[in-house]
Amino acid sequence: MAVPSTIIYQYLRSKKKFPHVWCPGCGIGITMGALLRALADLEVDKNDVAMVAGIGCTGRMSVYCDFHTLHTTHGRALAFATGVKLAKPNMRVIAVSGDGDALAIGGNHFIHAARRNIDITLILVNNKTYGMTGGQYSPTTPSGKFGSTAPYGNVEYPFDVFELAKGAGANYFARGTVYHATLLQVLMKKALEKKGFSVVEVISNCHTLYGRLNREGSAVKMIEWMNENAVNVKVASKKTPEELEGKFLIGEMLNIDRPEYCERYEQLIERLGGKSKAQNEARSPQHEAVEQ
C-alpha cells in the first residue's frame, strides 16, 4: 500500500495552524500541495521564500505555509510582493491569490506586475466566485452562470486570464486544474524556475457555493468535470473546433524570455556606475542588522 508522502511537511505550520478553514473537498488544498511539492523538487530552502497573499479562501494559504509569509489587504498581494522583491531581489517571491483578489480588486496590480515583468510567481486559484463572502459573481464567473448576486445568471463577460497575462507582458503562463495534480506540480515548478512574471492559473472547485448555485454537484463531480473538459495545449492543435467546443485548455501556454525588471534595474545602476543592490546588501550595516 502506498504511503502518503510527508515531503511537504517541512513547508507547513502543521502543528501550529491546522486544521485549516477550507471546506472538505476544496481544491485549494490540492493546489497548495502541488506548490509545496514543486518547491521540494527544486530543493528550495524555506527561508529563501516569501509567500504573499491577499484576502479570500486562497489567501489563507499564507497562514498554513511555513515560509516568510505576508498576509495583506484584499487585492494587494502582488503590490506587497513587488515591495518584497525590490527589497530582497534574491528572495523567491510567490504570490497566492484567488480570482476576486487578483483580477477584481487587485486587477490593476496584476496587469502592472506583468507589464514590469518582475520576477514573482503568481499562483492564481480560479474557482469562479468569491468563496469566503458567500458566492458572489467574480471577474471569472462565466456569462449566464449563477452567483449569490446574480440570482438569474451573470450578464457580465469573464476575463480570459491567459490573454490578460500575455497581453500585459508576463513571461510565463500555464493553466492547470486540481484534477491534474501532477501536471500542476510540473507547471508550478517551471513557473518557479522562470525569470520574470509567471502565472499559474489553477482551475479549482467551490462546490460549497458556486457548485451549489450552478447545480454542478459534489466536489468529486466538479473535479471530474475538469478531467472531462480540459484539453492539453499539446494536443489541442490536432483537434477540430467542434471537438474543442465547450472545452478549456491546460498546460504551458506562454513561455518567453523578456528581460526581467530587477535585472534591468541592476543593469541601469551598473550603466550609471552606481552600487548594485547586491553590493549594497553586502556593505550596509543596517542591512546586516536586519539580517541578524
Added chain:
Amino acid sequence: MRKFIEGSMAVAEAVKLCRPHVISAYPITPQTHIVEHLSQMVADGEVNAQFINVESEFGAASVVLGASAAGGRAFSATTSQGLLLMGEVIFNIAGLRLPVVITVANRSISAPINIWNDHSDAMAIRDAGWIMLFAEDNQEAHDMHLQAYKIGETPEISLPVMINMDGFILTHAFEGVDVISQEEADSFLPPFKPAVHLDVKNPVTMGVLAEPQWYMEARCRMQEALYESRPVIKQAARDFKGKFGRWYGDVIDTYRIDGAETVFVAMGSLIGTLKDAVDDLRGKGEKVGLLKIRCFRPFPGQEIAEALKNTRRVAIMEKAFSLGASGILGDEIKAALYATPYRPEISTFFIGLGGRDIPKSSIVNVYNQVKAKQQNNVFVDLKTELVK
C-alpha cells in the same frame, strides 16, 4: 408588517422602500448579506434599480457617485477595509455634495486581520464631510434609511449620509422588525429632486479645479451645511415619529438621565446593553443614566453638553480610538463642555475592540471604577498578561 428577519434584510427592505435607481457594492464580511438581498430583490423586479457587483469598493463608491451626479438615488453598503478603500471617493462624494446613502456594517481595521465589530472604520473617515448616524438596533437601522435619504436630499443640505450599524451584532441578528409599507414610505420620502445634476439640457460641470481663491469657501460651505443639517435631522426624526410612532432620539437620546449622578455615553448597539445595565444598577439604587449619540457627524456638542449639565460623572465608552491621541468621543465631548460652565468628571474607556464581547458585568465594573475615581482611556477587559 412585523417580520422576523436578519438585520441585513431589515436594511435591504428599507433600501427597497427608498426606490433607489442604482445599487453598487463589493462583497465584504459582514456587509455582504445586505447587497445579496438587494440583488435578489432587483433581479425579481421588486426594486426598479440597476444592481452591479463591481470589482472593488473603490469602484462601488465611484459608481454611486456617478449615479447620484446623474440625478439618481444611489445606495451602497460596505465595512472596514472596504470603507477605507472607498476613502478617496468618500471624500469626493461629500465634496460634490451628492446625497448618496451608504450603510456601514461597522467592523475593525487590519492589521491584525479581524472581521468583527468595532467602530474603527467609521471613525477613520469621520472628517470626510458625511452625515454619520449610528443605529442602536435593527428596527432603528430599518427606519433610519428613510430618514437618511430625506435628510441628505434636503436641497440646502445636499450631503451624503452614512448609516452605521454594528457588524454581526446587528447585521446578522434576527429579530422582529416592523417593515414599513411602500405606501407609507412613499408618503414619508418623496422622489429625489437633485439640486444640481448632470443634464444635457442644462449643462453643469462637477468636480472642478478649485484654486486657492475658491477652495476654502467650498469647504466652509460644507461645514455650514453640516451644522445646518442638525435641525433637519431632528425634524426628520420628529416627522418619522408623527407618521410611524417610533422614536430613537434625534441627534442624541437619553435614558433614565433624570437625577443621574453618573451617565454612560456610547453609540450603536452597545446602547441596548447599557440600557439593561442601567436598569440593573437603578434597581440597586445607583443613580445612573445613559446618553446615546445617534448622530456623530455633525457632532451634537451643544445637545450633549445640555444633556450632561446636571451630571457629576460621565463614563464615555468607545469602540474606537485615535491611536497616538485618545478617545475620539471623549475628546470631542470634553471640547463641547469647555464652551459651557459644566464640568462633570469625565472618564474614558475603550471597549469591545475587534468584536470582544461586552457583558453587563464589564459595564458594572466600569461603573465601579468611575465611582471610585476618574479614569483615562482604560481598555476594558484587557488581557494584561498579553501586553507586557
